[in-house]
Every structure is written in structure tokens, then in C-alpha cells.
Amino acid sequence: MEGNEIIEDLLALLPPTSLTVVIAINGNRKSKFVVKWALEKFVPEGKVMFKLLHVRPMITAVPTPMGNFISLSQARDDVVAAYKKEVEWQTTEKLLPYKKMCAQRKVQVEIVQIEADDVVNAIASEVSKCTHNKLVIGASSRSIFSRGQSLSSRISKCIPSFCSVYAVSKGKLSSVRPSDSETIGSIKDDYSDTSSLTNDPSSDTSSSQTEWTDQGSATSYRHFHSPSLPVQRFQALSAINNTLLHKRTDSNESKNSGILSLDTGQGENILSSFPSNSEAGITNSRASSFNNLVRDHQSWTSDQASTSDALPDISSGNQLSDLHKHRLEDSIKLKEWNLKEEETKELAKQEKDMYEAVKREAEYVKERAEQEAARRKEAEAKALHEAKEKDKLENALVGPLQQYQKFTWEEIVSATSSFSEKLKIGMGAYGTVYKCSLHHTVAAVKVLHSEEAHRSRQFQQELEILTKIRHPHLLILLGACPDHDCLVYEYMENGSLEERLLRKYNSPSIPWFERYRIAWEVASALVFLHNSKPNPIVHRDLKPANILLDHNLVSKIGDLGLSIMLNSENSSISTTYKDTGPVGTLCYIDPEYQRTGLISPKSDVYAFGMVILQLLTAKPAIALAHLVETAIDDGCLVNVLDPEAGNWPTEETMELSKLGLSCAELRRSDRPDLKDRVLPALDRLKEVADKARDLASSAQPTPPNHFFCPILKDVMDEPCVAADGYTYERRAIEKWFEENDKSPMTNLPLPNKNLIQNYTLLSAIMEWKSRKH
Template sequence: MILPTTEWVDTYGTANVSFHQPSLPLQRDQALAIINKLSHRRASSGSVASEVSCNDDPALTSSHSIVSEMQFSSGSSGNSMYKSFHRDNLPDSSDQASVSEISENVHRSNDQDDPRLQIERLRVKLQHLHKLHECAQHESFDTTQELKKLRTQQIEDEIKLKKLNWQRTEYKWEEIQASTSSFSSALMIGKGSYGTVYKAKFHHTVAAVKVLNSPEGCGSQQLQQELEVLGKIRHPHLLMMLGACPEHGCLVYEYMENGSLDDMLQRRNNTPPLTWFDRFRITWEVATALMFLHSSKPEPIIHRDLKPANILLDRNLVSKIGDVGLSTLLPSMGQYLSTMIKNTAPVGTLCYIDPEYQRTGVLSMKSDVYALGIVILQLLTARLPMDLAHVVETALEDGCFVDILDASAGQWPSNETQELAALALKCSEMRRKDRPDLNEHVLPTLERLKDVATKARESVPQGHTAPPSHFICPILQEVMIDPYVASDGYTYDRKAIELWLSTNDTSPMTNLRLPNKSLIPNHSLRSAIMDWRSKSK
């Protein structure tokens, strides 16, 4: 199609602009096509809110642009000439209305497109927030599960702590006096530099009451230390504290029927001798108790006064370490236990004190190892500790070690006994660095020797074994012959309980009034006692 051409020359003659001007209807159709095309490009997801209708003229559908050429030789003059052309060639009123409708439709379409774009953006943001919410829920679930585990662990730890940190009984001074018959000399079972020990009876419980010599009572360092250590920890081979009367410096412990290891070794009160396999076992038990103290958290505990007089034996000759009044806490420094040290004024018992600690005041785990070595040598020889290490070492070198062993212990196994003596000598070395580590070297050796002793004990026929505690009459403290159950629920020997009921209306165990005085024979227990007696003969 040939378009008419119009030419203008500006007043200054500096620019010549040529326009190939189409007809106004054609220009309108071409403008409508371009607007529709632009609208389709702007629409999201291939849709447009509003579309401008156009004629089905083939010329329109095939048209892609308005044919116009403008040539400007000067930007400013060209712009002014274009404005002049625009004024001179305005369409008529109907054309203006059509163009206005097109413009309104385009604006309307854009206004509708913008909210949809915003909605799409919000949808994407919503998806992102949904993912974040899912992640937060997952993390919250994990955190909740972790908190539940921590709470469960805390409850379990509290239960264990209650079992271990058993709350001691606070005894009144009147109860202490009554239980010891006003500290009768007949009930005194021991006396030391720090206090006197009495046998006591609190209703149905036989106990040991220790009265400290220090007049400060609760302010006594020994009292505070024993309350701190024995009042908060439990171990099968540590003496158990039952309670205290801090105001008067009294401590109440479980009663140990066979007294101290020192009494047993010296055969005081005509006690029977300890067999060699019992002595092997006791060395291991004492070492495990020391290791428990050394492993205490948050700070290790050093006994500082380990000796046979502070090792007590129960009815079955099970050993327990007591008298921790001189023990001390080592500062935790994050190092291996055996290297921890503390400067203190040397305390303890002569011959059992670590020589290096006595000379320098530097305390460590190896200080207890030294005392353990001396105790083992005494278990082997039943001799006094003075210069004992030198005596044993000389006997081993001269080949006469058997001559210094305690013969009352039975037939010592030669190899195992010499191995135990050699270990004891290493433990009692003068220099700390020459002593073996308790956990890595001492305990494994003692446990192996204990197993040897256990097998030897099982192979030897036993003429007499200690009776179980429930075979013992609470009144007579002897094995019952004819056990009967009283109305308080406890079992007594028939003759003993009948004699008691003839003058009392209360229970010998609880001191409470009995509902009645009827007695019921305990046939099953009587049968068990008879069976035990037959095997012990």
C-alpha cells in the first residue's frame, strides 16, 4: 500500500521531517492490534483480565507496527516539529473517543494485572512461610523430644541421688543418751584421738555412736568432714552413716559386729583368725572403696588416714572403710586423677602417712596408695607397721618370706602371696612417682588375686559359715531355735518373746503398743535354720 507523504520544514530550515501518513482508521486498527499484543505479553499465566476488541480486517491481523519514519537532523527541532504534527493531525471526536476507550481498557487491564501479580507474589511468599513453619514444627518437635529426654534423665538422676544422698536422721541429744545408757563404759567399743565410740540401740536398730572429743560440736572440722563425705555418698565398702546430733558432736553409724581389722589381726578378745582368702578379698574391697573416693565428683576425696583400725568388719567379715574425718577434697584441675595434688598440713597416723606428703605437705591420690601398701603388708604378716616394708623386702630377697607370714591364716599360696607382697612394696615406695596407679595397676592385680582366693575358698569344706541376719533373734542377738511371729510382724525366738511379753505390752522392735500378745510359729524359717545348722556341722 502506498501511503501519502507530508513534508514540513521548520522555520529555521534546519530539519526536514518526512511522514508516510496512513489513514486514520488504519492507524486506529494498527494501534488496537499493538495494544492487544502488549496486553497479552503482560498477562500472567497466559490470561488477561480485559481485552480490547478489534475488527477482523486482514489488514489489521497482518499489521505488526505503525509505519512511520521520522528523520531528525536536530533533536530539539525534531521534537518541536513532531508536536506540531500531532496538533495538526488530531483525529475527529469519534476517533478520540475510541482511543480514550482503548487507553482506559489498557489502564484497566494493567490495574487488574497488578493485583494478580501481587497475589502471585503473596502465594510464593505463603509457600515459603509454609515451609518455614514446617521446619519450625519439626525443630520444635525435636526440641520437645529432647526436653522430654532431659526431664526424664533429670527425674532418674534425682531418684538415684535420693538413693545415694540418703537424708540422715537428726537425733536428739536425749535419744543419744538413752541409746547409750548415758554413755555407759560397758557399751564403749572404741576410743581414739578424735572421739569415743559406743554401742547404741535405737528401738529396733543396733548402731554405733561416735562422740567427738572436740568441744566445738557442729563447728568441729572432723564432724563437718564426716557429714560431708559419709552423709552424701554410698558404697558397699564405706561405712554407712545413719544420722547425727550435730549440736553435741555425735555421729551415728551402722554397727559392725566384728570390730576393726586391727582387732582381728591382733586377735583381741579371742577373735578367730582371718583366713588367707578372706585377707585377699579384703585388700580388694579396701582398694575399691579408695578408688570410689578418688573418683568422687565434682572433686576427688583423699582419705588421708587409712589403717587397719579404720577398716571395720561386719558379721560376714565384709570390710568397710570408716573414720573419714581427716579426708580432704582435691581441687579439680582437669588432669588425670593420680596427678592431682594439694598442699595441706600433714595429718594422719605415723607409719601410714605418705613420706613425701609428710616432708612437703603435698597430698595426692598416691598418698592413699602408700597407706594401702602398708595395710596389705599387715594383712600378710599381722605385724606392726613400723619398718614393715623393709622387713618384707629383706625376707623376699633372702628367700625366707614364708617365715614372716601369719601362720594362723592357713596355707598361703606361694606364688600369689609373693605377687601380693611385691605389689604392696611398690605401693609403699618412698617417692610418689614410683608407686603404681590405683586404677590401672593395683585394682586389676587385686581383683585377679581375689578370684583365686574365691575359688580356693569354694574348694575347701566349710565347717561353719556366718548365719543370715534374719536367723538372728532381735532380743537375744543369737540364732533362733524356735522362731515365732509376734503381732508387730517381727520374728523372735519363742522363749525370748514370751519372757518379754510377760512384763511388756510394747514391741521390742518399734517400742509401740502391741495390738495383742498372740504368737504364730514360723515353720518355714525354722526349717531353713535347721538346714543351715546341719550344713554348718
């Protein structure tokens, strides 16, 4: 019985058939060859689980809409978390084809992502932590010009010695670095052949030979086919038989005893013929041979029959009984595996059914969306057709807009005193603005740099828009000089909003209630542009420098040279326009427009949000949104408001601040609709501002009646005495003289049209205005 126990102990040393194979892939096109080789190599050997290991670089920065990167410490936590989740999802999508390859072979597979900069140490740590004994990697391509070790060689050196490393190139095994157990087992087989069991020195057919070669930094080996398990059993039993016969020859025991007795020395000799647990190093090829125990039972029976003459009958019977017992145990395990396989198939079926259900739902939603899009397109086409018909009817009733007044170059030069520096009132990237008097009317002349071709396009664009549309808060075009790209506008006495907010010329500050009104006026003009028919207009360069103020601080948007008319065939407010060269002013340009080149009305909304924040703070636009947002979060908004504007109402100012921040969101989809959300909110704020302005006006002294111009009905800025003896505002009476020869007050003919400056009245008006402010 001791011989049977020895065999059972030896069989118990064989490893279980369950195996985990780690496949390191980087997601390129060569990775599929590595996965395919591993499937062909390890799937036939029994129950195998694959672990797809991918190492991606550490995330140290987050991209911004400007196209650059910022460090994690400078970015918000929610932005960092969203970006990490997006990177992880993209990596998983990249690895799905390899997971599907394993699923097609009905192999359990797991995807493991590791975030590390050192690929070698990351793979080595994962193998060491989970004690995996099989690792498959792609062999790095080397050339005569490459220096140092390849990546696969460095991985092979760093992987723990208990794990075998297989390097695959182009779907074929390139090199192998065996584990310690495989190395010991291979060396043991070289020195322990069946001659030690059969006492036949010439017998070498059962030896397990291993051939080693050194390939650079990686070691590869090749196993020859070892004898099948029945042959090994026959050799072992033959050795036991020879030992027993030798013992029986030396002893005087009866031949009919039929009992196998082994003393301690014999037991040790038999055990020495087999590798011990620590020396065995049983390889996976032996494990696969053990899995074939049931299939090899027939050959084992025949081999056992050939040795029955040499062994005692009781020994053969015991061994057959033990082997039958092992066969039953293997049968039970096989049934368990079959049950698990059925469970896995059932789960896979359920997942497939769920996938089909989700797919059908997605197709249904897609179909509904296409139907809705078709209905919407049809409705838009119908609305566009109706708008065109309406325009045709209006044009038929009232006729086309009047043509602009044309000025000669000589008139422009004369009116600006040959472009005198004293008359220069503004200068930008696209032209210079001069104050002048044309046909007895104070005006502003913008001279574009016509030597550049794109400046002429801007001139034509602004001329085309301003001659077709009219709005109380859009700058009025008086005329143009087409020969030299000059535009003549109405003169705005209080300059630009930027000059007043930043106090560039020591001008009086704008009260907070006037700033509320200005925000509403700018928003109403933008809504008018975005909803113009048949072509919506996007300004593209909205900023305080392009918002002008008249003598009553009424605001008007100017500088439409960069405006763009969207396609009339797609006149929806959400329509975008592809611009290969984004233009505008830094800090006011839509981040998505700057990144993608797609322009839409929401681009003006972003710039308008920055204008609101500047109306509140009177600060430059750089990093202004971050400053206001931080102040709101810290509960100290009042610290960033312009103190020169007066006592800001707390609740309404907080509402306006949040409205400006929502308009200046980085993503276009997060910005509110200008017509449906922004303008109604500004309407409510304007009502509060109007009440505050009325209270402030009632507390100020009322100007005398003789301060008012009889024509304009407003306080005069430049009072002049006409031939009829009455005092008028100069620009008003000069405009009157262009069409009339009679007095506005007496309706009698005037002897002349001479005007005399009324300095006494001017001094009184200036004193009153100083007390007012």
C-alpha cells in the first residue's frame, strides 16, 4: 500500500487546471496579434482567465478651451474628475476589440487600467501583487541603429521570477523568459530520465529535454514533447517492480505471501526516483497531461496490463482502485465546471438580450429624433418662406431702403482739417476715427486702412448691414466715401463705454442705474441683430470700446465691420458658421469659436456677459469672470463692485452678476438664450433702475427754461443766437438751415443764417451741469 500512497502523493503535486494569463497591451494595431497568440496558446489547456493589462500615462494637466493645458492643482476638482473619467472611458473603448476577441472564444476576461509613467515598473508591480505566473507581451522592434535594451527586454528582467514571460512578434513567439519552477523542472528532466527507474542506462526516450538559447537580453527556450502520462506511469511501475524483484531475491520471504513490504530504505529509493515537492517544478505541460488523465485511462489500462506479470496482483488492484477514485474526483470536478460554464452561458445570454433591448430602444429613439428633425426642418422652411413673402410684400409697399449719402474724398479731407491729430477721437486695429463737420452737421469719420484687401471687405460688410437695418441702439450711418473706405457716423458726445468705465479722460462716473439701463439697451440691440430677417447677424466684436454713448448716456453698438450674416437657408438662432480664421478681441472671443472656428449668436452672448461684468466692476476683462465668481463664493461681491457708481442694490446686483457669469460660460450649450432668458431678466432690473433714476432726478435742481433749445427741447451744449434773436443749439439750427430759410420760432424769413456764440448762457449752463454732477 505504501507504493500506492507514493503515487497518490505524486499526483497530488500536480497544479490545478485553473490558469490566469496576463496580457500587456498598449492598444495599437499589433496588440491583436498578441491577444490572438495567447488565445491559441492557453485556451486549449483548460479553464483560463485572461487579464488585459493597459498602462496609460499619469494625468498631470487638463486641456483648456484655448488649446493649452493647465496643471491639476490650478484646475477645479469637478473639471479634473470629469477629464479623468473621459480618459478612462476612451481607454476602455480602445480595449473593447480585444475583450471581444476573448469573448468570442468564451474566455473570461478582465480589463485592468493602470495609471503610471513607468510602464515596466507598473506591469511588474501588478504581476507581483496578484502573483500571476503567465505574462504575454509584445516584442519590441529593434534595429541596428537602436541603443539600449528594448521595452520587452526590460519588462522581462523586472518581472518577478515566479512568472513566465512570453514575448510575441507578428503573431509568433519571439522569446520566452521562464519562471524559476519551469527552469528547475527543465534542468531536473535533463538529469533524471527513465534509466533511473528501469536501470537501463541506454534508455533515453522518456527524458524531458530543454534547449536554451541566449537572444540578446531575453532568454528563450523550447520544450520537446515529454512522454505521455501512461508511459511515465509504466516506467515508474517498472522501477517499483524491479526493486521488488531485487528485494525478493535477497530475502527469504515466501513467494506466495502476495504482500508488498517496503522498508524505509526502499521507500526513500523509490521517492528519490521522483522529484520532491520543492524540486519538482511541475510545468503547465505536466498539468495539461494530468487534465488528460480520463482520456488516457484506456491507454493506462493497456499499459497496466503489460506490467501485471511483473507486479503482485494486490498492488495492481490497489493502484487501479486509486486511479478509479481519482477518476471519480475528476468527473465531479468536470461536472462542476460544466455547471459553471452553463451559468456563464446563461449570464452571457441575459447580457445579449439586454444589449438587444437597448439597441432596439436606441434605434427607436434615433428614428423619433430623425422624424422630429424632419418636422422641424419642414417648419423652419415654411417659416422662412413666409418671412420671404412678408419681406416681398413690405418692399412692395414701402420700397427699398434709401441709399446712403456719398461724400467725396475732398470733403472728408476738408472736414477733418487734413486728418488733424487734434480732431482724432479714436484709433483701433481697423481704422482711425476723427471728429468733423460735414454739411453743417457734427459727425464722426472712420477711415479704414484700405491698402489691405480684407479692410475693404469690412467696409463693404458694415456698409451693407447699416444701410439695411435700423435700431435705436445701433449706431446710425450718415454716409460714406466708397473711393477711400470712409464711413461717416453720427457723433456720440460721451465717447465709448470703455472710456467712461475706465475713466481714461477723467470723465464723470456712470451711476449704477444708468449701467442697468445700458445693459438692457445692448441686449435689445443684440436680440434685434440675431433675429433679423432673412439673415441673422452675429456681431463678433462686441466690447465696451464698440459701445458708444450720446450726450444723454444712451448707448449704441457700433463697428459692425466684423459682423457676419448667417446663411439664409438655415436662419435658425442655433445655426453656426465655420470660420477658418477666428477674429475679434482677446477676452471677448467665444472660447468654442476660438477653438473650433464655429460662430453662432451664442458667441455674442459670451462677449455680452463680459460687458455686464465690466459694467459692474469697471475693471479690465482679463480674468474678470474668475474674480467675480470667487467674490460671490466668498460672500464679498461688494468688494469688486465699482464704488464710483453709487450705492448698488444688493439683491438686484447679485442677480445681474450671476446673469453675467452665466452668459460667460465656457461651453456654448451652458449659456442662456438672449431673447427668452436674458432680456426678460434685464427688463425687471431696468424697472428698478428707472425708479432710482427718477428719485435722483427729483432731488436735483430743475434747469431754467432758457437753457432748453426750442428745437431739441433739451439743455443746450453750444448755444448760438440766430438772426431772429432766439438762442438755439448749434447743431439743431444748422440742420434746420439746410432745409428752411424761415425762423423756427416766428416762421418769418431770416435776413441771414449767421450764428453768434452765446457765451453768457453757455457759462450758466456749464455751472448748472457742474452742480448737477
